[in-house]
Amino acid sequence: MNPKLNGRNMRKAFDSQVYQVMIVANKFQTGFDQPKLVAMYVDKKLKGVECIQTLSRLNRTCNEKGKDTTFVLDFINNPRDVLDEFKVYYQTAELMDVSDPNIIYTLMESITDAGIFYWEEVERFVEAFYNKKTNQAQSINICKPAIDRFKQKYGEAAHSIEETQGNLKHITRDSDQINTQRYEIQLSKVKERKDRLDI
Structure with missing residues (x-):
């Protein structure tokens, strides 16, 4: 799932400057302590202890690493359901600052304006994504130009x-005010x- 690891330990690779995005299924949902971990993108249903343990990977800031905030973009779970799961273990849990779901459109506008991708590439990726015969290497290859x-x-x-x-x-x-x-x-x-x- 993570190309270019070249046999390296995933924990060590993620701690480097080069490898800044990690894709996992069930790995590191517990016991993964990486202070630099800032954002998490969730695309699976989370319930019970699994919900707490997964989202708790982002449980603190780390000023010496330049991490002053954390961020979760959840495509699947309802914020209220997540809050209910946390309340089982943490009575003082509360829901704050739920992002506007339209932020994804702002993001899309931003990368469109920057000329990062072409729409035909998006269509090719969607077609490949829903084709069960498409393998991971083919999907990556479609994304490579962008x-x-x-x-x-x-x-x-x-x-x-x-x-x-x-x-x-x-x-x-040189005290050159005009050029300054x-x-x-x-x-x-x-x-x-x-x-x-x-972005």
Whole structure:
């Protein structure tokens, strides 16, 4: 399920800078302590202890790792049902800040505007997804052009920020106010470009 692990231990791979998304079925629902774990995407029904143990993988922030919040996007479970499961074990459990389900459309607009995917690629993926003969490698292959586009655009944006910050630092040192202002505007624009890709 996780390509490019190349035989590495999944826990160690996930702790690196390179491997930042992990897809699991029932693995690590209990006993997986990774302070950098920030977000979880749930696409299966969770009940009882399994519900508590799974969602508790995100049970704390970790400031030294730059983790000041946690996030769960659940495609299956009703928030009230999850709250009821937690109340069995935690009497003070309460429901707060349930996301607007329309946020997924905002996300779609964001990656569409960024030119990450083409609609024919989406249609090909949907067709493959519902075809029982499609294997994992074929599904990944359909997604690869969009992944490569994202990596390229993100890399270019990050490089532009680094380059502009370097220029700004050099200009500021020379007390060149006109060019300082120009590079500050440019930096703001390239940061905005990268922010649109931080999805």
